[in-house]
Amino acid sequence: SDSPCTALRGDVLSFRGDPFVDGLDASLQYERDALVVMRDGRIDAIGPAAELLPRLPADTPVEHYPHALITAGFVDTHVHYPQLPIIGARGLPLLDWLERYTFPAEQAYADIDHARAMARLYLGENLRNGITSAAVFCTVHPQSVDALFEIAQGLDMRLVAGKVLMDRHAPPALCDTAQSGYDDSAALIARWHGQGRLGYAITPRFAPSCSPAQLEAAGALWREHPDCFVQSHLSENRAEVDWVRELFPDARDYLDVYDRFGLLGPRAIYAHGIHLCEREYGRCHDSDTALAHCPTSNLFLGSGLFDLAAAKRAERPVRVGLGTDLGAGTSFSMLRTMDEAGKVAQLRDAPLSPAHALYLATRGGAHALHLDDRIGSIAPGMEADLAVLDLRATPLMAARMQHVDSLDEALAVLMTLGDDRAVRATWIAGILRHDRDHGEPVTRR
Ligand code: GUN
Ligand code: ZN
Numbered sequence: 001s002d003s004p005c006t007a008l009r010g011d012v013l014s015f016r017g018d019p020f021v022d023g024l025d026a027s028l029q030y031e032r033d034a035l036v037v038m039r040d041g042r043i044d045a046i047g048p049a050a051e052l053l054p055r056l057p058a059d060t061p062v063e064h065y066p067h068a069l070i071t072a073g074f075v076d077t078h079v080h081y082p083q084l085p086i087i088g089a090r091g092l093p094l095l096d097w098l099e100r101y102t103f104p105a106e107q108a109y110a111d112i113d114h115a116r117a118m119a120r121l122y123l124g125e126n127l128r129n130g131i132t133s134a135a136v137f138c139t140v141h142p143q144s145v146d147a148l149f150e151i152a153q154g155l156d157m158r159l160v161a162g163k164v165l166m167d168r169h170a171p172p173a174l175c176d177t178a179q180s181g182y183d184d185s186a187a188l189i190a191r192w193h194g195q196g197r198l199g200y201a202i203t204p205r206f207a208p209s210c211s212p213a214q215l216e217a218a219g220a221l222w223r224e225h226p227d228c229f230v231q232s233h234l235s236e237n238r239a240e241v242d243w244v245r246e247l248f249p250d251a252r253d254y255l256d257v258y259d260r261f262g263l264l265g266p267r268a269i270y271a272h273g274i275h276l277c278e279r280e281y282g283r284c285h286d287s288d289t290a291l292a293h294c295p296t297s298n299l300f301l302g303s304g305l306f307d308l309a310a311a312k313r314a315e316r317p318v319r320v321g322l323g324t325d326l327g328a329g330t331s332f333s334m335l336r337t338m339d340e341a342g343k344v345a346q347l348r349d350a351p352l353s354p355a356h357a358l359y360l361a362t363r364g365g366a367h368a369l370h371l372d373d374r375i376g377s378i379a380p381g382m383e384a385d386l387a388v389l390d391l392r393a394t395p396l397m398a399a400r401m402q403h404v405d406s407l408d409e410a411l412a413v414l415m416t417l418g419d420d421r422a423v424r425a426t427w428i429a430g431i432l433r434h435d436r437d438h439g440e441p442v443t444r445r
Contacts, residue, residue: 003040005057008038009062012031012069013029014029014071014378018317018367024355024356037056038384039430041430041431043383065425067401069388070386072366072376072385072386073428074361074387075366076135077134077321079323079325080326081118082108087330092301093239093301094328095240095243103170103171103174106164109139109143112143112146115144119147127434132158133160133375136148140164140174142163142187148161155428156428158385159199160200162185163181165203168210169208179217182221186221186225189228199228199229200225200228201231207244212248218230218261222262229268231271233271234270234272235254236298236304237275237301237304254280256280268290269321272298272306274306276307288319291320292320292323293322293341295343296330297330300328305344307348308344309345321360321366321369322341331419332420334361335422342415354414355407385427385429387423388425389418391422394417421436
């Protein structure tokens, strides 16, 4: 192709495989003073700057990022954009938190102007945090999906989202029916799924808010549109798990409820999965169903400690990504989320290395969504979604980095002290969409 290219120059860190399965040495790719060449929204080449620079057309813009790490953009595998107005509300147990804060806040999305304002704020925060893809819950209102997709399409983001299905145990204003939920979702699939980089997720809220008829309809819809995604919640809180056992007495366990309705498989992703038994991990593995680990949310609501080591057990590894789970989650930053995942792992007596945490936030999330052939790593042919992480974003970080003597330690400090201030730039499909120190024009080589 002779379309113009753009290049980023700096230290590049990416993953070519799953370090939990293949080991870190085989999966981590670190290249100092590299060049990432982008063309037509994709990565055209990645290699040593000294080798690639002489081969570029002379007028190719090269953006140089010293003392930074260029990584794949972050993938947030679980988030509720309508819950931005309740971030940091009291950390009640899940079921109380839903009734007291969540359901009242979600009723406002009947108004598409409110939905558009929150969607704009949400996507802007993603860019400021280096999040280039996400799997997003909207509300029960179809217009809440339209609002989000309209804006995401303008940014050319690879975004997955869906209308929440809920027909019971919620205020009447937030309930659909098995039939209307099916019809509205089918219409949204026709309107949005596969438009540019957008993907539709069939989104039953969780087993307690969906009648058997609604779960049946959700399973039927997925069979009719098998390239869509499915997203829901699983085994987050003990009281919730007990309630599911009462509501579905015939199911073997919580996961089995979804299984019976045909809602497990590739491109199905379930948030939390904290209180799972061995059978459930095995079934996630066998069915290729993924889990979204949402540590800031789990700590805020006191839901429990996700057992990452159990989920990734080598005989039957489960696909796991990281989720912010806003508004139960407490940070938009995937660096903060990685850090909290590390602390949860500490409490589980199974330390998480910083590089493993970065994997979960990038390629791991892409793998969980079965999108790792397009996003989540830096390699020729991949979509050019990149985050540039400034290792000296604050005076404290700059000072601390002087005492760092390995990549691993630098990553550890980055995820301990870093947040949105450390995101120097965010590139989506080869276009600069966030420039922290804005205004700086893309310079010539
Ligand atoms: N389970 C069902 N709905 C929700 C929600 O909105 N947030 C969380 N954290 N868990 C849920
Ligand atoms: Zn959630």
